[in-house]
Amino acid sequence: MQGVALITGATSGFGAASARQLASQGWPLIICGRRQERLDKLAAELSPSTPVLALQMDVRDALAVSRAIDELPAAFADIQLLVNNAGLALAPGPAQQADLSDWHTMIDTNITGLVNVTHAVLPRLIAWGAGASVINIGSTASGNPYPGSHVYGASKAFVQQFSFNLRCDLQGTGVRVTDLSPGIAETEFSLVRNAGNESAADAVYRDTVPLSADDVAEQVAYIAALPAHMNINRLEIVPVRQAWGPYAIHRDAVEQEQTA
Template sequence: MQGAVLITGATSGFGAASARCLARQGWPLILCGRRLERLQALAEELSELTSVLPLQLDVRDAIAVQRAIDELPEPFSGIQVLVNNAGLALAPGPAQAVELSDLHTMIDTNITGLVNVTHAVLPKLIAWGSGATIINIGSTAAGNPYPGSHVYGASKAFVQQFSYNLRCDLQGTGVRVTDLAPGIAETEFSLVRNAGDAGAADKVYQGTVPLTADDVAEQVGYIAALPAHMNINRLEVVPVRQAWGPYAIHRDQLTESA
């Protein structure tokens, strides 16, 4: 018997691709996001494969999140898998040059929203017991700093540590927790990060071969379908063309003596 999967940020990118992957596996789906039209279109697309509940929801609103989880109808009230995908990056410039409101938006979505949804869903996952799973979408930015990552990278470091600490708290309940950390991936994410500037977003992927949303979604499907006695603590997935860079060292410009 499969319980329902709740996916946040299901309107695009990893969330929408994960919905399609999990629908092919037969999971009942609760698709959450702010853009109702997209949710309804995706629900209609997947309705031939499984039962789907589109749920307009802003993860930053703790009261609305709790109410939505409390009022889930059958057959969606038994949640077996939570995919915490809702998140974004904004303001790719230096921290000292960006708007504070953009930093707050990332914190409110990537951290507060993650906590809101997880706290609301945890009783249902614990009630499910063995085989219940939390999949938190993290990032390689959690441990690999780079210019312009500032609050985004810090928020993904939170995702990693929150995932690990949940594992400690949930020991003995049968609930599993995975931090799924993709590297560079071509989705709507970069367009949002660059405030809708398609040219700037395209430059991120120019001349390379990034991951796709489907690549990441396949990992979500794999984790969700693992035998109940197995837990992947962290799964980092990057394209072959992505590796680590050298340290950035600022040097004074030297002049040759006469």
């Protein structure tokens, strides 16, 4: 018996790619997002091969999320897989230059939204039992600070720790939890982060070979298809060209004179 996969943030990037990958494996899908026209287009693309429910939903609205899950049609009620993908980064500059509203948007989406959806779907996953999975899309930013990451990196650190703690609480239920943390990947992510500035977004990927949305989606499908007795706690994937950098050391003329 094949359960249903629910994917948040399915209108683009990792979410849309995961929907395509899971559909190719026969998963019935609930694809969620705020942009109805994109959901409808993706549903039309995938529905010939698998049942698809396009569910317009803002993960930041706890009541709307709870209502949407409670009112799922019977054909989509048995959720076996939750892919918490909805998230974003804003304000790529220094923290002291960021708008507070951008911080709140990241917290509301990356943290509160993930919590809202997980809380609403968890009873259905537990009812499914062995073989059910939660895949939370984290980031290498959760443990690797860098300039401009401020609230984004902190929000992904929450995702990692929430995943680990959820795994502890679900011990004995059969429900698995994975923090899937990609590194640099070429999607709409940087376009959103740079407020629609295409040249700034393109510069992030210039002269390198980043991950693609399909690369990440393949890992989602791999985790979901694992035997029921196996759990990957955390899977970090990066392109070969991305590695750790040295500590940043600020130097100026005064310091150079003092050390001369």
